[in-house]
Each structure stands twice: as structure tokens, then as C-alpha cells.
Amino acid sequence: MTRLPVPTLPAPPVGVVGLGQLGGSLAAALVAAGREVTGWDVDPAARDAAAARGVRIGRDLGGVVVLAVPLPAMAGALEGLGVDPAATVTDLGSVKTPVLAELGPALGGRYVGGHPMCGTERSGHAATDPGLFTGARWALCLEPGTELPRWLRVAEVALDAGAEVVPATAAEHDDAVAAVSHVPHLLAAALAAAAGEAGPLALALAAGSFRDGTRVVASDPAFVTGMVQGNAGPTTAALSRVLGQLARPWPELVAAGHAVRAAAPAGRRPVRVPLDRTALLALGRAGGAVTGRLAAFVEGHLPGPG
Amino acid sequence: MTRLPVPTLPAPPVGVVGLGQLGGSLAAALVAAGREVTGWDVDPAARDAAAARGVRIGRDLGGVVVLAVPLPAMAGALEGLGVDPAATVTDLGSVKTPVLAELGPALGGRYVGGHPMCGTERSGHAATDPGLFTGARWALCLEPGTELPRWLRVAEVALDAGAEVVPATAAEHDDAVAAVSHVPHLLAAALAAAAGEAGPLALALAAGSFRDGTRVVASDPAFVTGMVQGNAGPTTAALSRVLGQLARPWPELVAAGHAVRAAAPAGRRPVRVPLDRTALLALGRAGGAVTGRLAAFVEGHLPGPG
Known part of the structure; x- marks a missing residue:
């Protein structure tokens, strides 16, 4: 810089x-x-x-x-x-x-x-x-x-x-943060809640990928809820993109995710x-x-x- | 200990x-x-x-x-x-x-x-x-x-x-790791791939929640694909639980995720x-x-x- x-x-x-x-x-x-x-x-x-x-x-x-x-x-x-x-x-x-x-x-x-x-x-x-x-x-x-x-x-x-x-622009910003901030908060919550359904054994075996994937659920729920509801349209659209990705065959999905990370300049x-x-x-x-x-x-x- | x-x-x-x-x-x-x-x-x-x-x-x-x-x-x-x-x-x-x-x-x-x-x-x-x-x-x-x-x-x-x-048991193990390891890898891939669709502005604004949520996509895709496909049944079931959570109203979802973290003894x-x-x-x-x-x-x- x-x-x-x-x-x-x-x-x-x-x-x-x-x-x-x-x-x-x-x-x-x-x-x-x-x-x-x-x-x-x-x-x-x-x-x-x-x-x-x-x-x-x-x-x-x-x-x-x-x-x-x-x-x-x-x-x-x-x-x-x-x-x-x-x-x-x-x-x-x-x-x-x-x-x-x-x-x-x-x-x-x-x-x-x-x-x-x-x-x-x-x-x-x-x-x-x-x-x-x-x-x-x-x-x-x-x-x-x-x-x-x-x-x-x-x-x-x-x-x-x-x-x-x-x-x-404000609209571009809201679309972008839906993808990289608001949806990650929803995914983290869903991951934690689903692991809670799976039970104590699953939580006892949780290691790096789960801890990383759920770290933000420690945030104040009222704050997070206000954030996603305050950007409901773009967040819904970004969540749909994630669900679309999750519907792909796993080899394609895993490769696509890896490619985004690998392509970072x-x-x-x-x-x-x-x-x-x-x-x-x-x-x-x-x-x-x-x-x-x-x-x-x-x-x-x-x-x-x- | x-x-x-x-x-x-x-x-x-x-x-x-x-x-x-x-x-x-x-x-x-x-x-x-x-x-x-x-x-x-x-x-x-x-x-x-x-x-x-x-x-x-x-x-x-x-x-x-x-x-x-x-x-x-x-x-x-x-x-x-x-x-x-x-x-x-x-x-x-x-x-x-x-x-x-x-x-x-x-x-x-x-x-x-x-x-x-x-x-x-x-x-x-x-x-x-x-x-x-x-x-x-x-x-x-x-x-x-x-x-x-x-x-x-x-x-x-x-x-x-x-x-x-x-x-x-082996079956209990496989169900547990599907929830806390295999599905997190799929969610991270989907999050990264969807952010890639959203474009460079979104990736430029990516901060903590995105970095945490996508860290594991750096893993070798062949290894990750082998892992989830080798545990396909439990991973499909665990992914369904996550999708079920994502279908809840956001205030409920966020609260449920936070509660799992907060309940950790x-x-x-x-x-x-x-x-x-x-x-x-x-x-x-x-x-x-x-x-x-x-x-x-x-x-x-x-x-x-x-």
C-alpha cells in the first residue's frame, strides 16, 4: 500500500x-x-x-x-x-x-x-x-x-x-455484503443448529472446519437478525445462489469453491x-x-x- | 485432563x-x-x-x-x-x-x-x-x-x-462427522462459489465471517470430494438438516444457531x-x-x- x-x-x-x-x-x-x-x-x-x-x-x-x-x-x-x-x-x-x-x-x-x-x-x-x-x-x-x-x-x-x-453504489454494496457477510451468518447459524440436532457426540468431534464455520454464531442474535432483515432482498438472492451451488454434484461444487479461493490474485x-x-x-x-x-x-x- | x-x-x-x-x-x-x-x-x-x-x-x-x-x-x-x-x-x-x-x-x-x-x-x-x-x-x-x-x-x-x-460406533461416527466436518466443507465450497458469482467487489469486501466460513476450501478438492462421497448417506442426511434450518424464519434460525454455541458447557x-x-x-x-x-x-x- x-x-x-x-x-x-x-x-x-x-x-x-x-x-x-x-x-x-x-x-x-x-x-x-x-x-x-x-x-x-x-x-x-x-x-x-x-x-x-x-x-x-x-x-x-x-x-x-x-x-x-x-x-x-x-x-x-x-x-x-x-x-x-x-x-x-x-x-x-x-x-x-x-x-x-x-x-x-x-x-x-x-x-x-x-x-x-x-x-x-x-x-x-x-x-x-x-x-x-x-x-x-x-x-x-x-x-x-x-x-x-x-x-x-x-x-x-x-x-x-x-x-x-x-x-x-449503495445497491452494489448491499448485494456484495449479502454474499460475503449476511449469508455467511445464516449458514453458520444453520450449521450450528443442525449440529445441535445431531447431538453431543457430533459436537464433541467438532474440529477446525466446524469451529471456523460457526465462529460468527457467537455474535448477538438481535444484531445479526437486524442485519439480515435490514438487507432482506439481497440476502435472499445471495442465499438462493448458495442453495443453487449446494444442489450441484459434489465434485463440481467442491471444485467450484476451491477455484474461487485459488483464483484470488x-x-x-x-x-x-x-x-x-x-x-x-x-x-x-x-x-x-x-x-x-x-x-x-x-x-x-x-x-x-x- | x-x-x-x-x-x-x-x-x-x-x-x-x-x-x-x-x-x-x-x-x-x-x-x-x-x-x-x-x-x-x-x-x-x-x-x-x-x-x-x-x-x-x-x-x-x-x-x-x-x-x-x-x-x-x-x-x-x-x-x-x-x-x-x-x-x-x-x-x-x-x-x-x-x-x-x-x-x-x-x-x-x-x-x-x-x-x-x-x-x-x-x-x-x-x-x-x-x-x-x-x-x-x-x-x-x-x-x-x-x-x-x-x-x-x-x-x-x-x-x-x-x-x-x-x-x-462406526455408524455414529459417520453421522457425527457428516454434521461437523463433511457438511461444513460443502457449505464452505458453496459460499465461496456463490461469492465468486457475486463478483470481485463482493470478494474485496469479504472480511471475518467470509474468511472463517471458507477457510477449508483451500483443502485439496480431490481429498474433500473423496471424503464426502465416501460418507454420502450420512452427509446427505446432515445436509438436509442444514437446508431445513435455512428454511426457517431468520430470527428463529439465528437464535437456534446461537443457542447451540451458548449451550456448550x-x-x-x-x-x-x-x-x-x-x-x-x-x-x-x-x-x-x-x-x-x-x-x-x-x-x-x-x-x-x-
């Missing part, structure tokens, strides 16, 4: 709403990266934990405002807070089309949906880890109405946290991509990610909220 | 046929545990590697003879070797009913089927690891015709290698089990394992081949 020169315009402040595992980790990572971060959480203990990591605590937020709250709380997350009307607003929710539908009408081009592909089975501010985003992929949505300078400001936040930015090839929506989305569709940016591309041209 | 006093009768020698990852690791572990081990492999490089770990190389085998060869080679594994007609014969194959059907008629009560639940995606003598069996579960079959003193001699071999012995309770088939099988069915044995139970009573 090549981190390229930072832009010459000053980075805007960051406001983080919700200081649980994701928001608290992000705020701490950005403080460590030298960003000015203000955070807020309804829980005083979460505020205290963030303050101890150098996060300024307050309700007045501007620059890039990150909504790090559960999906059901997203619509009301800004209530009672003083948010700069010019601020760019992003979120960390695990589905993007529903959040876009909820926040888009009010925020318009100021809203940039995001989803960092990290987090653990743990949750809450006690699970805060400033290294949580290091090397993680962070999907960042580019809709037809997205203002590109705002998208770049959010991308910088993700890059400063140590992540790599994958450009995608070794290493990574640096590329320079023009800063336009079409080119960025093509990068994401090709399995690429943004790892930095050239100052020249934005020098003097960022009209963002910073 | 409480390792109890060893029996007062001398442990019989061990012969290991096939010195690849499993056989080579077992031979090395037993040498380290002070057992007298003779090994054989058709590959001179495998013989040399075993010899370097203190394994005597030869074709004359007695005591407990372990067939550590692939399933298709099992029936002919003893051809060309000089095996004591009183020897107890066991194997490490991943299915037990077909091997019992193959070896049982000729060997009768002298055959004790076994299956250590370990091994990695690697194979061959270069993947030898004397610690491979440490803490692993090792299923050991108790059929109506199994001679219990011979079963104990094989159990001692597994215990000496660092494993814990799970008593089961913390810790372990030492028990003493009489040395009879019914009691040992009950231990296995309850999810327990044999971790050692009292000398008194066998003192002077082992008519085995040692």
Missing part, C-alpha cells in the same frame, strides 16, 4: 456520534492520526472512555460527522445535537440502501454512506480498539447525487483510520485512478480499493465543509 | 503404515512418548524423514498396527508387509463404516476403526508435526464384535499421542467409567471423552498382542 502525500487544504474536524466499539475505535484512531475529533454518546461511560483517549466530548459537530449508531437509531441520531448545516454526514451501518432512503431526502448530496468491514463479536465502548480499522476495507457509497469533494473528505477519514476505501497492483465517479466505481467493481490520493488532484479545489 | 497411572503390562510396539502428515506425526509423537515404533511408507523420502525422528523403518509390524493411508489405499495397505497375525489393526480414515466393511471380514475383532479429528490443509511427510494430536479428539469405534482389550491398546496409542478418545467434569462397551459408548454419546485409565482396571488382564 502506497500512502501518497496528504492534501494541502487543512483536514476538517470530525464528529463521531456513538462511541461504542466502532465509533469509539474510529474516534481513538483519528486522534492518534492527528485529526481533531469531537464525540458524543448518550452513555456517560462511553463518553468518559473516549475522553480518556483524547476525544473532545461535545454536542456541537461539524466537518465530517460520522453516525456510529445501530441501524434503528440512525434516523434520530442527530436529534439534540448541534450540527453545522454545511457538514458532510456519513455512517457506519452494515446496510446502505435503507440508510440512504432514510437520510438522503433530508441531507441530499451531503450524505455519503459508508461501511467499514470490521468489528468483532464484542461490542460497546469496552471493545474499543484504535487498530480496528487497520488494513480493513471500508465501502464508501457513490450515488449519482453524491458530491465528490464530500466523498473525498470521508475517504480521508477512512484512510486516516488505517482502512482502504472501496467505492460502490496474489499481491496487489498499484494504480492511479482519476477522481470521477465512473472511474472510482470501476475500481471497486474490479475488486480494487483506494489507498491514498495525490495532493495535486485536490490542491485548491476542495469546497468541502473543512 | 487427568492422566491416570499407566498400566503395568508393557505397552505393545506400534507399527505405522504410511508416514505422511498423519502417520508421520503419529509415529514421531509416539517415539517422543517412549513407545517403540516401526514405520513403513512406499515413498523413500517419507521413510527417511521418519527415521530422522527416531522411527525404526521396516516391513515387519506387530502389536498395534496403524493404517495411515488414504481411504482408497486402505484395503491393500498391508500387502507386502509382514504383519503379526495376532496384531491389532486400526486406521485413521475419515469415514468408518466403509473401512469396517472392507477390513472387518478379514480381521474380525482384531480391527478397531479410528479417526483423529485433526490434520491441516497441508499433507505429506513435510507437514509432520509431533504435536498434531495434542488435545485433539480421536474417535475409536466400538462395534458389537470389537475385542475390548484390543480397543484399550489402541486407545493407549491415541492417549500417548496426546489425544482424547471418543468411543462411538464451560469446562469439563472428570468421571470414571467402567470398562465396558455400553458405558464407553454412553460416554461418547454424552459428548465425553476418555482421557486416561486406572491401572487397576486392566492389571494382569490384557490378553492383547503386546
Whole structure:
């Protein structure tokens, strides 16, 4: 990964709403990266934990405002807070089309949906880890109405946290995470439940393949249920693809699964991509990610909220 | 785990046929545990590697003879070797009913089927690891015709290698491993293949749940195909149970999977089990394992081949 020169315009402040595992980790990572971060959480203990990591605590937020709250709380997350009307607003929710539908009408081009592909089975501010985003992929949505300078400001936040930015539309994102996150949670649950039917002897003989295949069932069931139901259409479609694969003759199925793993390209090839929506989305569709940016591309041209 | 006093009768020698990852690791572990081990492999490089770990190389085998060869080679594994007609014969194959059907008629009560639940995606003598069996579960079959003193001699071999012995019938074993090993391999293949259909963006966003759920697709496809086809009936039944789970409403499915994980008992309770088939099988069915044995139970009573 090549981190390229930072832009010459000053980075805007960051406001983080919700200081649980994701928001608290992000705020701490950005403080460590030298960003000015203000955070807020309804829980005083979460505020205290963030303050101890150098996060300024307050309700007045501007620059890039990150909504790090559960999906059901997203619509009301800004209530009672003083948010700069010019601020760019992003979120960390695990589905993007529903959040876009909820926040888009009010925020318009100021809203940039995001989803960092990290987090653990743990949750809450006690699970805060400033290294949580290091090397993680962070999907960042580019809709037809997205203002590109705002998208770049959010991308910088993700890059400063140590992540790599994958450009995608909200719909593309939701289809992709259905295949690689939501359906895996359902398969893990089905595998564990079926092994439970098989009985204690089966569970006693469970070794690597079962432990790997069921690790995520340790996640909070309410969280997982909310996640798959919040992305019901794409998850149903992705599950159908899996069931279709399971109906193939086993030699074909096993070979097809192995081939996907074996075809994964070794290493990574640096590329320079023009800063336009079409080119960025093509990068994401090709399995690429943004790892930095050239100052020249934005020098003097960022009209963002910073 | 409480390792109890060893029996007062001398442990019989061990012969290991096939010195690849499993056989080579077992031979090395037993040498380290002070057992007298003779090994054989058709590959001179495998013989040399075993010899370097203190394994005597030869074709004359007695005591407990372990067939550590692939399933298709099992029936002919003893051809060309000089095996004591009183020897107890066991194997490490991943299915037990077909091997019992193959070896049982000729060997009768002298055959004790076994299956250590370990091994990695690697194979061959270069993947030898004397610690491979440490803490692993090792299923050991108790059929109506199994001679219990011979079963104990094989159990001692597994215990000496660092494993814990799970008593089961061959049919029970095959049903159990279908649920916790063979079906997980099929689900991992289906998940990987379906994500491949979803495309590079999906694979680029793949994080923990996908990596965990597809790790085993790195295994050799021919090995995996042989494994599931060699246990086709139980694997089909176990897969049907998984498909039945996947047809449930998602909140129910997620809760059921989580409950199996959450219900796993913390810790372990030492028990003493009489040395009879019914009691040992009950231990296995309850999810327990044999971790050692009292000398008194066998003192002077082992008519085995040692």
C-alpha cells in the first residue's frame, strides 16, 4: 500500500456520534492520526472512555460527522445535537440502501454512506480498539447525487483510520455484503443448529472446519437478525445462489469453491485512478480499493465543509 | 485432563503404515512418548524423514498396527508387509463404516476403526508435526464384535499421542462427522462459489465471517470430494438438516444457531467409567471423552498382542 502525500487544504474536524466499539475505535484512531475529533454518546461511560483517549466530548459537530449508531437509531441520531448545516454526514451501518432512503431526502448530496468491514463479536465502548480499522476495507457509497469533494473528505477519514476505501453504489454494496457477510451468518447459524440436532457426540468431534464455520454464531442474535432483515432482498438472492451451488454434484461444487479461493490474485497492483465517479466505481467493481490520493488532484479545489 | 497411572503390562510396539502428515506425526509423537515404533511408507523420502525422528523403518509390524493411508489405499495397505497375525489393526480414515466393511471380514475383532479429528490443509511427510494430536479428539469405534482389550491398546496409542478418545460406533461416527466436518466443507465450497458469482467487489469486501466460513476450501478438492462421497448417506442426511434450518424464519434460525454455541458447557467434569462397551459408548454419546485409565482396571488382564 502506497500512502501518497496528504492534501494541502487543512483536514476538517470530525464528529463521531456513538462511541461504542466502532465509533469509539474510529474516534481513538483519528486522534492518534492527528485529526481533531469531537464525540458524543448518550452513555456517560462511553463518553468518559473516549475522553480518556483524547476525544473532545461535545454536542456541537461539524466537518465530517460520522453516525456510529445501530441501524434503528440512525434516523434520530442527530436529534439534540448541534450540527453545522454545511457538514458532510456519513455512517457506519452494515446496510446502505435503507440508510440512504432514510437520510438522503433530508441531507441530499451531503450524505455519503459508508461501511467499514470490521468489528468483532464484542461490542460497546469496552471493545474499543484504535487498530480496528487497520488494513480493513471500508465501502464508501457513490450515488449519482453524491458530491465528490464530500466523498473525498470521508475517504480521508477512512484512510486516516488505517482502512482502504472501496467505492460502490449503495445497491452494489448491499448485494456484495449479502454474499460475503449476511449469508455467511445464516449458514453458520444453520450449521450450528443442525449440529445441535445431531447431538453431543457430533459436537464433541467438532474440529477446525466446524469451529471456523460457526465462529460468527457467537455474535448477538438481535444484531445479526437486524442485519439480515435490514438487507432482506439481497440476502435472499445471495442465499438462493448458495442453495443453487449446494444442489450441484459434489465434485463440481467442491471444485467450484476451491477455484474461487485459488483464483484470488496474489499481491496487489498499484494504480492511479482519476477522481470521477465512473472511474472510482470501476475500481471497486474490479475488486480494487483506494489507498491514498495525490495532493495535486485536490490542491485548491476542495469546497468541502473543512 | 487427568492422566491416570499407566498400566503395568508393557505397552505393545506400534507399527505405522504410511508416514505422511498423519502417520508421520503419529509415529514421531509416539517415539517422543517412549513407545517403540516401526514405520513403513512406499515413498523413500517419507521413510527417511521418519527415521530422522527416531522411527525404526521396516516391513515387519506387530502389536498395534496403524493404517495411515488414504481411504482408497486402505484395503491393500498391508500387502507386502509382514504383519503379526495376532496384531491389532486400526486406521485413521475419515469415514468408518466403509473401512469396517472392507477390513472387518478379514480381521474380525482384531480391527478397531479410528479417526483423529485433526490434520491441516497441508499433507505429506513435510507437514509432520509431533504435536498434531495434542488435545485433539480421536474417535475409536466400538462395534458389537470389537475385542475390548484390543480397543484399550489402541486407545493407549491415541492417549500417548496426546489425544482424547471418543468411543462411538462406526455408524455414529459417520453421522457425527457428516454434521461437523463433511457438511461444513460443502457449505464452505458453496459460499465461496456463490461469492465468486457475486463478483470481485463482493470478494474485496469479504472480511471475518467470509474468511472463517471458507477457510477449508483451500483443502485439496480431490481429498474433500473423496471424503464426502465416501460418507454420502450420512452427509446427505446432515445436509438436509442444514437446508431445513435455512428454511426457517431468520430470527428463529439465528437464535437456534446461537443457542447451540451458548449451550456448550464451560469446562469439563472428570468421571470414571467402567470398562465396558455400553458405558464407553454412553460416554461418547454424552459428548465425553476418555482421557486416561486406572491401572487397576486392566492389571494382569490384557490378553492383547503386546
